[in-house]
Amino acid sequence: MKLAIKLAFKNLIGAGLRTWLNIIVLSFSFVIIIAAKGILVGWDRQAKNDMASWEIGGGQYWNEKYDPYDPFSLEEAHSQIPSEFSTGIGNGSMVPMLISQGTIYPEGRMLSILIKGIDPKQKLLELPTHYLDTAISAIPAIIGTNMAKSSGLKKGDYVTLRWRDSKGTFDAADIFVAGIFVTNVPTVDVGQIWIPLERLQNMLSMPREATVITFKDINAERKETSDWELMTFDTLVREIEEMIKTKSTAQSIFYIILLILALLAVFDTQVLSIFRRQKEIGTYVALGYTKAEVVWLFTIEGAMYAILAAVAGSIYGIPLLMWFASNGISLGASSADYGFAIAETMYPVYSISLITGTTLAVLAATTVVSYWPSRKISKMSPTEALRGKIQ
Amino acid sequence: MKYIFTIIITLLSIQAYSQPNAQDIIEKVDRNLSSKNRVFESKMIIHGKRGIREISSKSYSEGDKKSFTEYISPAREQGTKMLKLENQLWIYSPSTDRIIQISGHMLRQSVMGSDLSYEDMMDDRRLSDIYNSKVTGSEVVDMRNVWILELTANVDDVAYAKRKIWIDSERYVPLKEELYARGGQLLKRSTMSDIAYIGGRWFPKRVIYKDMLKQGDGTEFIITTIRFDIVIPEHLFSKASLKK
Numbered sequence: 001m002k003l004a005i006k007l008a009f010k011n012l013i014g015a016g017l018r019t020w021l022n023i024i025v026l027s028f029s030f031v032i033i034i035a036a037k038g039i040l041v042g043w044d045r046q047a048k049n050d051m052a053s054w055e056i057g058g059g060q061y062w063n064e065k066y067d068p069y070d071p072f073s074l075e076e077a078h079s080q081i082p083s084e085f086s087t088g089i090g091n092g093s094m095v096p097m098l099i100s101q102g103t104i105y106p107e108g109r110m111l112s113i114l115i116k117g118i119d120p121k122q123k124l125l126e127l128p129t130h131y132l133d134t135a136i137s138a139i140p141a142i143i144g145t146n147m148a149k150s151s152g153l154k155k156g157d158y159v160t161l162r163w164r165d166s167k168g169t170f171d172a173a174d175i176f177v178a179g180i181f182v183t184n185v186p187t188v189d190v191g192q193i194w195i196p197l198e199r200l201q202n203m204l205s206m207p208r209e210a211t212v213i214t215f216k217d218i219n220a221e222r223k224e225t226s227d228w229e230l231m232t233f234d235t236l237v238r239e240i241e242e243m244i245k246t247k248s249t250a251q252s253i254f255y256i257i258l259l260i261l262a263l264l265a266v267f268d269t270q271v272l273s274i275f276r277r278q279k280e281i282g283t284y285v286a287l288g289y290t291k292a293e294v295v296w297l298f299t300i301e302g303a304m305y306a307i308l309a310a311v312a313g314s315i316y317g318i319p320l321l322m323w324f325a326s327n328g329i330s331l332g333a334s335s336a337d338y339g340f341a342i343a344e345t346m347y348p349v350y351s352i353s354l355i356t357g358t359t360l361a362v363l364a365a366t367t368v369v370s371y372w373p374s375r376k377i378s379k380m381s382p383t384e385a386l387r388g389k390i391q
Numbered sequence: 392m393k394y395i396f397t398i399i400i401t402l403l404s405i406q407a408y409s410q411p412n413a414q415d416i417i418e419k420v421d422r423n424l425s426s427k428n429r430v431f432e433s434k435m436i437i438h439g440k441r442g443i444r445e446i447s448s449k450s451y452s453e454g455d456k457k458s459f460t461e462y463i464s465p466a467r468e469q470g471t472k473m474l475k476l477e478n479q480l481w482i483y484s485p486s487t488d489r490i491i492q493i494s495g496h497m498l499r500q501s502v503m504g505s506d507l508s509y510e511d512m513m514d515d516r517r518l519s520d521i522y523n524s525k526v527t528g529s530e531v532v533d534m535r536n537v538w539i540l541e542l543t544a545n546v547d548d549v550a551y552a553k554r555k556i557w558i559d560s561e562r563y564v565p566l567k568e569e570l571y572a573r574g575g576q577l578l579k580r581s582t583m584s585d586i587a588y589i590g591g592r593w594f595p596k597r598v599i600y601k602d603m604l605k606q607g608d609g610t611e612f613i614i615t616t617i618r619f620d621i622v623i624p625e626h627l628f629s630k631a632s633l634k635k
Contacts (some may be wrong), residue, residue: 072497103604105604105605107606108604108605108606108607109440109605109606110602110604110605160576160604162572162578162604164550165573167547167548167549168548168549168550169544169547169548169549169550169551169552169573170550170551170552170570170572170573170578171552171572171573171574171576172572172574172576172578172604173574173576
C-alpha cells in the first residue's frame with residue numbers, strides 16, 4: 001500500500017504540467033463548492049438569528065384566523081389576549097401585537113399598509129419601540145428603511161393614516177414618524193408601520209385584543225389555547241429553511257457541472273495513462289504484481305489528484321474563504337428585493353462537516369472516475385502489454 | 392318692549408316655518424333620486440396622477456337592490472359585467488371567462504382605479520335608516536339656495552360616521568356631499584351638477600367624486616342617457632346573464 005502510494009505520487013509528479021492542470025481545475029471545484037455552500041449556511045444562520053431578534057422571538061401564538069399571506073383575513077384575526085399570558089406579558093417574556101389594514105397618503109399618494117401595534121416598552125424584539133413612548137397629539141410611529149424608501153417618509157414627518165374600526169367605520173388621523181430602523185427582516189419593514197399597541201386597540205375599538213403574541217423562551221413547554229395557535233420557532237423558520245434547501249438543490253446542479261468538468265479531465269488523463277503506459281503495466285505484472293494490484297495502483301494515482309487538489313486548494317482557498325468569512329460578501333440588494341430575511345452583506349459560515357463532506361465527496365468521485373478506466377488493465381494480456389502492443 | 396317681543400316671536404316662527412324638517416328633506420330627495428327601475432348610459436372619467444381614463448357603461452337597475460352593468464369601452468374593459476343582487480356582487484371578466492364574487496375586504500377596493508369603492512356602490516341602505524339628520528343652515532351653491540343637512544350615524548356598522556349634504560331647497564336634489572371619518576376628518580367629497588328634469592323628477596347628471604386624502608382631480612360620473620320606470624326583463628338580474 002505504502003509502495004503503491006509512493007509510486008502513484010512519483011508517477012503523478014513525473015507527468016508534469018498535465019498533473020498540475022488537473023489539480024488546479026479540481027482545486028477550483030473544491031474552493032467554489034465550499035465557498036458557495038458556506039454562503040447558504042451563513043444565510044440560513046443569519047436569517048434565523050435576525051428573524052428571532054426582530055420578529056418571532058422563540059416562537060409565537062397566532063390568532064387562529066390569522067394568515068400573513070391573506071390580508072383579507074386580518075379583519076377577523078384578532079381576539080382577547082388569554083389571561084394565562086398576563087404574567088408573561090407583565091414580565092416582558094411575551095409581547096402581544098395587533099395587526100390591521102390601513103392606508104397612508106404620503107404626498108397625496110395612496111399606499112395600502114399594515115398597521116402593527118406593539119408595546120413601546122417591550123425589550124424582547126430589536127424593534128426600537130422606545131421611540132413610540134412619546135407624548136404628542138399625532139400617533140407616534142416607527143418604520144423600517146424599506147418602508148421609508150417606498151413611501152418617501154423621513155424621521156419627523158407627519159402623514160395622514162386612514163383605517164377602519166372593528167365595525168367598518170372609517171377614521172383618520174395624522175401619524176408622526178418618530179424613528180426609522182434598519183433591519184434585514186422585510187416582514188417587519190416592508191409596507192407597514194408600528195404604533196403603540198394601546199393606541200391601536202383604541203383606534204380599532206378592540207380593547208385588550210391582539211393578533212400575534214411573541215414569546216421569548218424557545219425551549220419552554222407550551223400548549224395551544226383557545227383561539228390561539230402555537231407556532232413554534234421551527235415552524236416559523238421552516239419556510240426559510242425550505243427556501244434555502246431549494247436554493248441548495250439549484251446550486252447542486254452548478255456543482256455537478258463544475259465537478260463533471262474537473263472529473264472529465266481526470267478521466268481523460270487516466271485513459272491516456274493506461275493507453276500510453278502499457279509497457280509499464282506489463283512490467284508490473286512481470287515483476288509479480290497481480291492485475292488487481294495494478295488496477296489499485298492506477299486508481300490510487302487518480303484519487304491522488306483529489307488529495308493534491310485539496311492541498312493546493314487549501315493554499316489559496318483558506319485565506320480567501322477566511323477573508324470572505326470576516327468581511328462578508330455584498331449582494332448589492334436589500335432584503336425587500338428578495339422578500340425574505342437576507343442581509344446586504346452575507347457572512348459565509350464554513351463548518352468542519354461542510355469541509356470534510358466536500359473533500360470526501362470529491363475524493364470518492366475522483367476515485368470512481370480513476371477506477372473506471374483502470375478496469376481495462378484486468379483484461380490486458382501481460383505479455384502483449386510488455387511488448388507494448390496496443391490492446 | 393311689547394313690540395320687540397312680538398317681532399322676535401314672529402321672526403322665530405318664520406324661521407321655524409321656512410326651515411323644514413331634515414327627515415322631510417331627505418324623503419323628498421329620495422323621491423327624486425330613487426325610482427322603481429332605471430336604465431342609463433354613463434361615462435366614468437378617472438382623473439388620476441398618471442392621466443385620464445374614460446370608461447363607458449350601460450346600467451339597468453330595479454329599486455336599490457338589483458343592478459346590472461355592462462362596460463362598453465375602452466376595449467380593455469369591454470364586456471366586463473357587474474351584477475348586484477341585495478348585498479352580493481359578482482363580476483364577469485371576458486378575458487378570463489370567469490365570474491368572481493366580490494366580498495369581504497375586496498368590496499373596499501377601488502372600482503377600476505376610480506375614487507369609488509365597490510362598497511360605495513353597494514351601500515343601499517336608506518340614509519334615514521342609518522343616520523340621524525338635522526338641518527344646520529342654508530347657503531347658496533351654484534347660485535341655488537340650499538339646505539345644509541348634517542347626518543350622524545345611529546348604527547355602528549356604517550362606513551362614514553358623519554355626512555354633510557347640501558340640498559337644493561327648491562328641487563330637492565343634493566348639490567354637494569361630504570363624508571367624514573369618526574374623528575371628524577373630511578374623507579370624500581362629491582359635487583353634483585347638470586341637474587335636469589327627467590321623467591317628472593330632478594336628477595343630477597354629473598357627479599364628481601373626490602377622495603380628499605388623495606392627489607388627483609377625482610372621478611367624474613356623467614350620465615349620458617337615462618330612462619325611468621321602464622320594463623327590464625327579470626332574467627337580466629341573474630348570474631346567467633353575466634356570461635351572455
